[in-house]
Amino acid sequence: MKKYLLTSIKLTAVLLVLLAVLYPLFLSAVGKLARGKGNGETVSINGKVVGYANIGQKFTQDKYFWSRPSAVNYDAAGSGGSNKATSNPEYLKTVQDRIDTFLVHNPEIRKEDIPAELVTASGSGLDPDLSPAGAKVQVKRIAATRHISEDKLNNLIDEQTVKPLLGVFGPAKVNVLKLNVTLDEMK
Structure with a gap:
Protein backbone atom coordinates (compact mmCIF):
# COMPACT_ATOMS: atom_id res chain seq x y z
CA MET A 1 0.00 0.00 0.00
CA GLY A 40 -5.16 39.25 -29.72
CA GLU A 41 -5.00 41.13 -33.00
CA THR A 42 -5.69 44.79 -32.34
CA VAL A 43 -6.93 47.31 -34.89
CA SER A 44 -5.53 50.84 -34.54
CA ILE A 45 -6.25 54.27 -35.98
CA ASN A 46 -3.41 56.78 -35.67
CA GLY A 47 -1.71 54.60 -33.06
CA LYS A 48 -4.84 54.33 -30.89
CA VAL A 49 -6.34 50.86 -30.44
CA VAL A 50 -10.00 50.92 -31.49
CA GLY A 51 -10.79 47.24 -31.06
CA TYR A 52 -9.84 43.62 -31.45
CA ALA A 53 -10.16 42.03 -34.87
CA ASN A 54 -11.28 38.67 -33.47
CA ILE A 55 -14.15 39.98 -31.34
CA GLY A 56 -17.37 41.25 -32.89
CA GLN A 57 -18.37 44.83 -32.18
CA LYS A 58 -21.65 46.68 -32.47
CA PHE A 59 -22.10 49.12 -35.35
CA THR A 60 -25.54 50.70 -35.70
CA GLN A 61 -24.91 53.97 -37.53
CA ASP A 62 -26.02 54.01 -41.15
CA LYS A 63 -22.57 55.13 -42.29
CA TYR A 64 -21.02 51.81 -41.17
CA PHE A 65 -21.32 48.18 -42.14
CA TRP A 66 -23.35 46.50 -39.43
CA SER A 67 -22.01 43.45 -37.62
CA ARG A 68 -23.74 40.20 -36.98
CA PRO A 69 -26.16 40.49 -34.03
CA SER A 70 -24.97 39.28 -30.63
CA ALA A 71 -26.97 37.36 -28.06
CA VAL A 72 -24.56 38.64 -25.35
CA ASN A 73 -24.45 42.29 -26.44
CA TYR A 74 -20.86 41.88 -27.71
CA ASP A 75 -19.56 41.19 -24.18
CA ALA A 76 -16.36 39.18 -24.61
CA ALA A 77 -16.34 38.33 -20.90
CA GLY A 78 -19.40 36.12 -21.33
CA SER A 79 -19.71 34.77 -24.84
CA GLY A 80 -22.60 32.53 -25.79
CA GLY A 81 -25.66 32.06 -27.88
CA SER A 82 -29.29 32.54 -26.90
CA ASN A 83 -29.88 28.76 -26.74
CA LYS A 84 -33.40 29.27 -28.04
CA ALA A 85 -34.80 26.92 -30.64
CA THR A 86 -35.82 28.27 -34.03
CA SER A 87 -39.41 27.43 -33.08
CA ASN A 88 -39.30 29.52 -29.88
CA PRO A 89 -41.78 32.43 -30.17
CA GLU A 90 -39.44 34.81 -28.33
CA TYR A 91 -36.58 33.93 -30.69
CA LEU A 92 -38.82 34.39 -33.74
CA LYS A 93 -39.90 37.81 -32.46
CA THR A 94 -36.26 38.83 -31.93
CA VAL A 95 -35.35 37.79 -35.47
CA GLN A 96 -38.43 39.55 -36.90
CA ASP A 97 -37.50 42.73 -34.98
CA ARG A 98 -34.00 42.56 -36.48
CA ILE A 99 -35.46 42.09 -39.97
CA ASP A 100 -37.80 45.05 -39.47
CA THR A 101 -34.94 47.26 -38.24
CA PHE A 102 -32.76 46.24 -41.17
CA LEU A 103 -35.53 46.99 -43.66
CA VAL A 104 -36.18 50.44 -42.12
CA HIS A 105 -32.53 51.36 -42.64
CA ASN A 106 -32.25 49.57 -46.00
CA PRO A 107 -35.64 50.16 -47.70
CA GLU A 108 -34.38 49.17 -51.14
CA ILE A 109 -33.64 45.60 -49.95
CA ARG A 110 -36.29 42.90 -50.05
CA LYS A 111 -36.78 40.75 -46.96
CA GLU A 112 -35.76 37.60 -48.80
CA ASP A 113 -32.46 39.22 -49.85
CA ILE A 114 -31.28 39.74 -46.27
CA PRO A 115 -28.60 37.17 -45.41
CA ALA A 116 -29.52 35.17 -42.30
CA GLU A 117 -26.25 36.21 -40.61
CA LEU A 118 -27.50 39.81 -40.36
CA VAL A 119 -30.56 38.83 -38.30
CA THR A 120 -29.35 35.81 -36.31
CA ALA A 121 -26.64 35.76 -33.65
CA SER A 122 -23.70 33.39 -33.85
CA GLY A 123 -23.10 30.66 -31.29
CA SER A 124 -20.48 32.73 -29.49
CA GLY A 125 -22.27 36.05 -29.87
CA LEU A 126 -18.92 37.57 -30.83
CA ASP A 127 -18.52 36.72 -34.51
CA PRO A 128 -16.36 39.49 -36.03
CA ASP A 129 -16.93 38.51 -39.66
CA LEU A 130 -19.62 38.65 -42.31
CA SER A 131 -19.83 36.91 -45.63
CA PRO A 132 -19.14 39.18 -48.62
CA ALA A 133 -22.88 38.96 -49.39
CA GLY A 134 -23.67 40.15 -45.85
CA ALA A 135 -21.50 43.20 -46.43
CA LYS A 136 -22.63 43.90 -50.00
CA VAL A 137 -26.32 43.95 -49.09
CA GLN A 138 -25.53 47.07 -47.01
CA VAL A 139 -23.71 48.97 -49.79
CA LYS A 140 -26.67 51.09 -50.98
CA ARG A 141 -27.29 52.48 -47.48
CA ILE A 142 -23.64 53.35 -46.88
CA ALA A 143 -23.17 54.81 -50.37
CA ALA A 144 -26.14 57.12 -49.84
CA THR A 145 -25.04 58.14 -46.34
CA ARG A 146 -21.38 58.74 -47.18
CA HIS A 147 -21.86 59.93 -50.78
CA ILE A 148 -19.45 57.27 -52.04
CA SER A 149 -20.09 55.28 -55.19
CA GLU A 150 -21.41 51.74 -54.80
CA ASP A 151 -18.59 50.51 -57.04
CA LYS A 152 -15.99 51.91 -54.62
CA LEU A 153 -17.69 50.20 -51.70
CA ASN A 154 -17.99 46.89 -53.55
CA ASN A 155 -14.28 47.10 -54.44
CA LEU A 156 -13.47 47.81 -50.79
CA ILE A 157 -15.40 44.71 -49.74
CA ASP A 158 -13.59 42.64 -52.37
CA GLU A 159 -10.21 43.94 -51.14
CA GLN A 160 -11.08 43.16 -47.51
CA THR A 161 -12.45 39.67 -48.25
CA VAL A 162 -10.35 36.83 -46.87
CA LYS A 163 -10.64 33.82 -49.15
CA PRO A 164 -11.02 30.26 -47.82
CA LEU A 165 -7.80 28.55 -46.74
CA LEU A 166 -6.32 26.84 -49.82
CA GLY A 167 -9.50 27.85 -51.64
CA VAL A 168 -11.41 25.05 -49.92
CA PHE A 169 -11.45 25.25 -46.12
CA GLY A 170 -13.96 27.66 -44.60
CA PRO A 171 -16.05 30.40 -46.12
CA ALA A 172 -14.94 33.70 -47.62
CA LYS A 173 -15.30 36.35 -44.94
CA VAL A 174 -14.93 40.07 -44.26
CA ASN A 175 -13.88 41.42 -40.86
CA VAL A 176 -16.41 44.15 -40.05
CA LEU A 177 -14.14 46.21 -37.79
CA LYS A 178 -11.31 46.28 -40.32
CA LEU A 179 -13.79 47.07 -43.10
CA ASN A 180 -15.25 50.02 -41.16
CA VAL A 181 -11.81 51.35 -40.19
CA THR A 182 -10.76 51.24 -43.85
CA LEU A 183 -14.07 52.89 -44.78
CA ASP A 184 -13.34 55.76 -42.37
CA GLU A 185 -9.86 56.16 -43.90
CA MET A 186 -11.30 56.58 -47.41
CA LYS A 187 -11.37 60.14 -48.72
Missing part, protein backbone atom coordinates in the same frame (compact mmCIF):
# COMPACT_ATOMS: atom_id res chain seq x y z
CA LYS A 2 2.82 2.42 0.90
CA LYS A 3 4.53 1.67 -2.39
CA TYR A 4 1.43 2.62 -4.41
CA LEU A 5 0.75 5.71 -2.34
CA LEU A 6 4.31 7.00 -2.80
CA THR A 7 4.16 6.26 -6.54
CA SER A 8 0.87 8.09 -6.94
CA ILE A 9 2.17 11.13 -5.00
CA LYS A 10 5.28 11.26 -7.23
CA LEU A 11 3.14 10.91 -10.36
CA THR A 12 0.80 13.67 -9.15
CA ALA A 13 3.75 15.98 -8.46
CA VAL A 14 5.28 15.31 -11.90
CA LEU A 15 1.95 15.87 -13.68
CA LEU A 16 1.29 19.01 -11.63
CA VAL A 17 4.60 20.54 -12.71
CA LEU A 18 4.17 19.35 -16.28
CA LEU A 19 0.53 20.39 -16.81
CA ALA A 20 0.21 23.36 -14.46
CA VAL A 21 3.60 24.98 -15.05
CA LEU A 22 5.50 23.81 -18.12
CA TYR A 23 2.56 23.40 -20.52
CA PRO A 24 1.09 26.90 -19.83
CA LEU A 25 4.57 28.42 -20.18
CA PHE A 26 5.00 26.64 -23.50
CA LEU A 27 1.63 27.88 -24.77
CA SER A 28 2.45 31.41 -23.64
CA ALA A 29 5.76 31.28 -25.52
CA VAL A 30 4.03 30.04 -28.69
CA GLY A 31 1.42 32.82 -28.29
CA LYS A 32 4.18 35.45 -28.15
CA LEU A 33 5.26 34.32 -31.62
CA ALA A 34 1.75 34.80 -33.05
CA ARG A 35 0.31 38.00 -34.49
CA GLY A 36 -0.62 40.27 -31.59
CA LYS A 37 1.98 38.56 -29.40
CA GLY A 38 -0.65 36.46 -27.62
CA ASN A 39 -2.83 39.45 -26.73
Whole structure:
Protein backbone atom coordinates (compact mmCIF):
# COMPACT_ATOMS: atom_id res chain seq x y z
CA MET A 1 0.00 0.00 0.00
CA LYS A 2 2.82 2.42 0.90
CA LYS A 3 4.53 1.67 -2.39
CA TYR A 4 1.43 2.62 -4.41
CA LEU A 5 0.75 5.71 -2.34
CA LEU A 6 4.31 7.00 -2.80
CA THR A 7 4.16 6.26 -6.54
CA SER A 8 0.87 8.09 -6.94
CA ILE A 9 2.17 11.13 -5.00
CA LYS A 10 5.28 11.26 -7.23
CA LEU A 11 3.14 10.91 -10.36
CA THR A 12 0.80 13.67 -9.15
CA ALA A 13 3.75 15.98 -8.46
CA VAL A 14 5.28 15.31 -11.90
CA LEU A 15 1.95 15.87 -13.68
CA LEU A 16 1.29 19.01 -11.63
CA VAL A 17 4.60 20.54 -12.71
CA LEU A 18 4.17 19.35 -16.28
CA LEU A 19 0.53 20.39 -16.81
CA ALA A 20 0.21 23.36 -14.46
CA VAL A 21 3.60 24.98 -15.05
CA LEU A 22 5.50 23.81 -18.12
CA TYR A 23 2.56 23.40 -20.52
CA PRO A 24 1.09 26.90 -19.83
CA LEU A 25 4.57 28.42 -20.18
CA PHE A 26 5.00 26.64 -23.50
CA LEU A 27 1.63 27.88 -24.77
CA SER A 28 2.45 31.41 -23.64
CA ALA A 29 5.76 31.28 -25.52
CA VAL A 30 4.03 30.04 -28.69
CA GLY A 31 1.42 32.82 -28.29
CA LYS A 32 4.18 35.45 -28.15
CA LEU A 33 5.26 34.32 -31.62
CA ALA A 34 1.75 34.80 -33.05
CA ARG A 35 0.31 38.00 -34.49
CA GLY A 36 -0.62 40.27 -31.59
CA LYS A 37 1.98 38.56 -29.40
CA GLY A 38 -0.65 36.46 -27.62
CA ASN A 39 -2.83 39.45 -26.73
CA GLY A 40 -5.16 39.25 -29.72
CA GLU A 41 -5.00 41.13 -33.00
CA THR A 42 -5.69 44.79 -32.34
CA VAL A 43 -6.93 47.31 -34.89
CA SER A 44 -5.53 50.84 -34.54
CA ILE A 45 -6.25 54.27 -35.98
CA ASN A 46 -3.41 56.78 -35.67
CA GLY A 47 -1.71 54.60 -33.06
CA LYS A 48 -4.84 54.33 -30.89
CA VAL A 49 -6.34 50.86 -30.44
CA VAL A 50 -10.00 50.92 -31.49
CA GLY A 51 -10.79 47.24 -31.06
CA TYR A 52 -9.84 43.62 -31.45
CA ALA A 53 -10.16 42.03 -34.87
CA ASN A 54 -11.28 38.67 -33.47
CA ILE A 55 -14.15 39.98 -31.34
CA GLY A 56 -17.37 41.25 -32.89
CA GLN A 57 -18.37 44.83 -32.18
CA LYS A 58 -21.65 46.68 -32.47
CA PHE A 59 -22.10 49.12 -35.35
CA THR A 60 -25.54 50.70 -35.70
CA GLN A 61 -24.91 53.97 -37.53
CA ASP A 62 -26.02 54.01 -41.15
CA LYS A 63 -22.57 55.13 -42.29
CA TYR A 64 -21.02 51.81 -41.17
CA PHE A 65 -21.32 48.18 -42.14
CA TRP A 66 -23.35 46.50 -39.43
CA SER A 67 -22.01 43.45 -37.62
CA ARG A 68 -23.74 40.20 -36.98
CA PRO A 69 -26.16 40.49 -34.03
CA SER A 70 -24.97 39.28 -30.63
CA ALA A 71 -26.97 37.36 -28.06
CA VAL A 72 -24.56 38.64 -25.35
CA ASN A 73 -24.45 42.29 -26.44
CA TYR A 74 -20.86 41.88 -27.71
CA ASP A 75 -19.56 41.19 -24.18
CA ALA A 76 -16.36 39.18 -24.61
CA ALA A 77 -16.34 38.33 -20.90
CA GLY A 78 -19.40 36.12 -21.33
CA SER A 79 -19.71 34.77 -24.84
CA GLY A 80 -22.60 32.53 -25.79
CA GLY A 81 -25.66 32.06 -27.88
CA SER A 82 -29.29 32.54 -26.90
CA ASN A 83 -29.88 28.76 -26.74
CA LYS A 84 -33.40 29.27 -28.04
CA ALA A 85 -34.80 26.92 -30.64
CA THR A 86 -35.82 28.27 -34.03
CA SER A 87 -39.41 27.43 -33.08
CA ASN A 88 -39.30 29.52 -29.88
CA PRO A 89 -41.78 32.43 -30.17
CA GLU A 90 -39.44 34.81 -28.33
CA TYR A 91 -36.58 33.93 -30.69
CA LEU A 92 -38.82 34.39 -33.74
CA LYS A 93 -39.90 37.81 -32.46
CA THR A 94 -36.26 38.83 -31.93
CA VAL A 95 -35.35 37.79 -35.47
CA GLN A 96 -38.43 39.55 -36.90
CA ASP A 97 -37.50 42.73 -34.98
CA ARG A 98 -34.00 42.56 -36.48
CA ILE A 99 -35.46 42.09 -39.97
CA ASP A 100 -37.80 45.05 -39.47
CA THR A 101 -34.94 47.26 -38.24
CA PHE A 102 -32.76 46.24 -41.17
CA LEU A 103 -35.53 46.99 -43.66
CA VAL A 104 -36.18 50.44 -42.12
CA HIS A 105 -32.53 51.36 -42.64
CA ASN A 106 -32.25 49.57 -46.00
CA PRO A 107 -35.64 50.16 -47.70
CA GLU A 108 -34.38 49.17 -51.14
CA ILE A 109 -33.64 45.60 -49.95
CA ARG A 110 -36.29 42.90 -50.05
CA LYS A 111 -36.78 40.75 -46.96
CA GLU A 112 -35.76 37.60 -48.80
CA ASP A 113 -32.46 39.22 -49.85
CA ILE A 114 -31.28 39.74 -46.27
CA PRO A 115 -28.60 37.17 -45.41
CA ALA A 116 -29.52 35.17 -42.30
CA GLU A 117 -26.25 36.21 -40.61
CA LEU A 118 -27.50 39.81 -40.36
CA VAL A 119 -30.56 38.83 -38.30
CA THR A 120 -29.35 35.81 -36.31
CA ALA A 121 -26.64 35.76 -33.65
CA SER A 122 -23.70 33.39 -33.85
CA GLY A 123 -23.10 30.66 -31.29
CA SER A 124 -20.48 32.73 -29.49
CA GLY A 125 -22.27 36.05 -29.87
CA LEU A 126 -18.92 37.57 -30.83
CA ASP A 127 -18.52 36.72 -34.51
CA PRO A 128 -16.36 39.49 -36.03
CA ASP A 129 -16.93 38.51 -39.66
CA LEU A 130 -19.62 38.65 -42.31
CA SER A 131 -19.83 36.91 -45.63
CA PRO A 132 -19.14 39.18 -48.62
CA ALA A 133 -22.88 38.96 -49.39
CA GLY A 134 -23.67 40.15 -45.85
CA ALA A 135 -21.50 43.20 -46.43
CA LYS A 136 -22.63 43.90 -50.00
CA VAL A 137 -26.32 43.95 -49.09
CA GLN A 138 -25.53 47.07 -47.01
CA VAL A 139 -23.71 48.97 -49.79
CA LYS A 140 -26.67 51.09 -50.98
CA ARG A 141 -27.29 52.48 -47.48
CA ILE A 142 -23.64 53.35 -46.88
CA ALA A 143 -23.17 54.81 -50.37
CA ALA A 144 -26.14 57.12 -49.84
CA THR A 145 -25.04 58.14 -46.34
CA ARG A 146 -21.38 58.74 -47.18
CA HIS A 147 -21.86 59.93 -50.78
CA ILE A 148 -19.45 57.27 -52.04
CA SER A 149 -20.09 55.28 -55.19
CA GLU A 150 -21.41 51.74 -54.80
CA ASP A 151 -18.59 50.51 -57.04
CA LYS A 152 -15.99 51.91 -54.62
CA LEU A 153 -17.69 50.20 -51.70
CA ASN A 154 -17.99 46.89 -53.55
CA ASN A 155 -14.28 47.10 -54.44
CA LEU A 156 -13.47 47.81 -50.79
CA ILE A 157 -15.40 44.71 -49.74
CA ASP A 158 -13.59 42.64 -52.37
CA GLU A 159 -10.21 43.94 -51.14
CA GLN A 160 -11.08 43.16 -47.51
CA THR A 161 -12.45 39.67 -48.25
CA VAL A 162 -10.35 36.83 -46.87
CA LYS A 163 -10.64 33.82 -49.15
CA PRO A 164 -11.02 30.26 -47.82
CA LEU A 165 -7.80 28.55 -46.74
CA LEU A 166 -6.32 26.84 -49.82
CA GLY A 167 -9.50 27.85 -51.64
CA VAL A 168 -11.41 25.05 -49.92
CA PHE A 169 -11.45 25.25 -46.12
CA GLY A 170 -13.96 27.66 -44.60
CA PRO A 171 -16.05 30.40 -46.12
CA ALA A 172 -14.94 33.70 -47.62
CA LYS A 173 -15.30 36.35 -44.94
CA VAL A 174 -14.93 40.07 -44.26
CA ASN A 175 -13.88 41.42 -40.86
CA VAL A 176 -16.41 44.15 -40.05
CA LEU A 177 -14.14 46.21 -37.79
CA LYS A 178 -11.31 46.28 -40.32
CA LEU A 179 -13.79 47.07 -43.10
CA ASN A 180 -15.25 50.02 -41.16
CA VAL A 181 -11.81 51.35 -40.19
CA THR A 182 -10.76 51.24 -43.85
CA LEU A 183 -14.07 52.89 -44.78
CA ASP A 184 -13.34 55.76 -42.37
CA GLU A 185 -9.86 56.16 -43.90
CA MET A 186 -11.30 56.58 -47.41
CA LYS A 187 -11.37 60.14 -48.72
